[in-house]
Amino acid sequence: MHGQLRRDGHTPSRRSVIVATTHMRVIVIGAGIGGLAAKLTLRRCGIDVEVFEQASELREVGAGIQISPNASRILHRLGLEEPMRRLGVRPQAVVFRRWDDGRELARQPLADAAERDFGAPYYHFHRADLLDILSAAVPRRVLHLDHRCVGLSQHNDRVEVQFHNGASADADVVVGADGIHSTVRNAVMGPESARFSGHVAYRGLVPADRVAHLGVEVAAIAWWGPGHHFVHYYVGAGGRYHNWVAVTPGEWRVESWTAKGEVSDALREFEGWHPQVRAIIGAVETTNRWALYDRELLPRWTVGRVTLMGDAAHPMLPYMAQGAVQSIEDAAVLAKCLERADSQDVSAALLRYEQTRKPRASRCQEGSRRNGIMYHLADGEDQRKRDANLASATTAPLPQNAWLYGHDVEAEFSR
Numbered sequence: 001m002h003g004q005l006r007r008d009g010h011t012p013s014r015r016s017v018i019v020a021t022t023h024m025r026v027i028v029i030g031a032g033i034g035g036l037a038a039k040l041t042l043r044r045c046g047i048d049v050e051v052f053e054q055a056s057e058l059r060e061v062g063a064g065i066q067i068s069p070n071a072s073r074i075l076h077r078l079g080l081e082e083p084m085r086r087l088g089v090r091p092q093a094v095v096f097r098r099w100d101d102g103r104e105l106a107r108q109p110l111a112d113a114a115e116r117d118f119g120a121p122y123y124h125f126h127r128a129d130l131l132d133i134l135s136a137a138v139p140r141r142v143l144h145l146d147h148r149c150v151g152l153s154q155h156n157d158r159v160e161v162q163f164h165n166g167a168s169a170d171a172d173v174v175v176g177a178d179g180i181h182s183t184v185r186n187a188v189m190g191p192e193s194a195r196f197s198g199h200v201a202y203r204g205l206v207p208a209d210r211v212a213h214l215g216v217e218v219a220a221i222a223w224w225g226p227g228h229h230f231v232h233y234y235v236g237a238g239g240r241y242h243n244w245v246a247v248t249p250g251e252w253r254v255e256s257w258t259a260k261g262e263v264s265d266a267l268r269e270f271e272g273w274h275p276q277v278r279a280i281i282g283a284v285e286t287t288n289r290w291a292l293y294d295r296e297l298l299p300r301w302t303v304g305r306v307t308l309m310g311d312a313a314h315p316m317l318p319y320m321a322q323g324a325v326q327s328i329e330d331a332a333v334l335a336k337c338l339e340r341a342d343s344q345d346v347s348a349a350l351l352r353y354e355q356t357r358k359p360r361a362s363r364c365q366e367g368s369r370r371n372g373i374m375y376h377l378a379d380g381e382d383q384r385k386r387d388a389n390l391a392s393a394t395t396a397p398l399p400q401n402a403w404l405y406g407h408d409v410e411a412e413f414s415r
């Protein structure tokens with residue numbers, strides 16, 4: 001660690017104050033995928049970083065996550081390619097199907113085609129594996145668990161963060177990577193409610209051999225139907241598990257990866273759907289459900305020496321599979337912007353970070369909302385138009401994805 005942890009004996013109400021000794025000191029609040037990625041990208045740029053996480057241990061839920069080439073290239077450059085190739089699944093394609101008869105509406109080759117066209121793999125991970133890959137690369141001494149940020153105060157030359165346990169810490173820059181209900185965002189921009197989408201996601205994870213008889217291909221498969229959609233794919237080393245997410249309308253508003261849902265309720269929502277969808281849902285013994293929220297675009301992400309990233313800055317519905325991916329892009333750009341910044345005047349660097357990232361992240365937020373409408377069209381004229389458009393697209397990885405998957409956010413900084 002470049003900085004030093006010092007006990008501050010002069011302030012009895014505070015247990016510790018971090019005093020750093022290097023040119024730039026950054027505190028990241030939140031050790032989710034975004035916060036851990038930021039730790040790695042900032043450290044690579046020689047910046048002194050400490051991460052504070054409210055949970056007493058790092059844990060991810062039993063669910064899958066898709067990481068597209070625009071983020072996997074960043075993680076590979078951080079030296080994570082070996083464990084990613086070992087623990088990730090490379091889907092052969094993205095396949096879109098009709099809800100009732102299973103007719104294939106479109107197919108985009110991935111695997112080798114994604115690597116050729118976009119320069120890096122498209123992966124499916126078990127979330128716990130991805131978190132392990134990231135956290136294994138972060139030295140434990142700079143990761144402070146059981147530290148919930150409860151407030152912060154900005155000074156001319158630094159920001160001070162307060163934690164629930166009485167500890168405090170200070171740095172040149174504080175990054176809120178603390179998720180959709182960000183305390184950091186509330187502290188610097190005032191409270192604002194997330195927007196309930198009217199949709200609920202049920203999710204399930206089953207040992208792959210339990211669905212082997214269905215002969216499901218190694219692909220990201222999305223079934224679209226009226227008001228609902230269903231996505232499934234393999235995760236875990238060698239594709240050990242089959243992961244699914246079933247999105248339904250609903251008024252249940254609890255956001256929790258651990259809240260239980262009833263398998264029978266999920267099956268009822270998918271009454272009349274293709275037998276394969278119902279067989280995959282029915283293969284689990286338990287299911288979890290998660291109310292889906294996003295937020296209006298924030299006018300800005302930065303106030304003084306404090307900025308935001310990931311879901312704290314741009315929470316999005318999961319309909320482009322870009323929430324975590326965009327947080328990894330944030331981490332890469334933030335580090336490049338701070339690399340040569342003056343710790344006394346970080347405003348230009350944070351402004352550049354925000355200006356670089358906001359258009360892309362906002363496009364994903366808005367695109368995800370639009371996909372929520374497009375995926376769920378009732379059968380009829382609009383749905384037929386949608387299906388015809390999809391069918392007429394090229395069979396190479398769709399060119400319209402090049403802006404997203406093919407873009408290298410670090411490239412402009414190497415010129």
Ligand SMILES: Cc1cc2nc3c(=O)[nH]c(=O)nc-3n(C[C@H](O)[C@H](O)[C@H](O)COP(=O)(O)OP(=O)(O)OC[C@H]3O[C@@H](n4cnc5c(N)ncnc54)[C@H](O)[C@@H]3O)c2cc1C
Nearest residue numbers: 030032033034054066149178179310311321322323324325
């Ligand atoms: C059903 C579903 C499917 C999804 N699928 C995909 C996908 O395939 N691909 C993809 O890229 N994205 C996907 N996403 C989105 C993705 O999960 C999120 O965008 C991503 O996890 C956000 O990461 P983050 O690090 O910004 O925030 P989070 O993962 O929310 O992490 C925030 C961290 O901050 C901590 N924290 C919170 N408050 C405090 C505090 N006050 N003090 C200290 N620590 C605090 C939390 O404990 C947590 O560890 C999906 C989302 C859903 C709901």
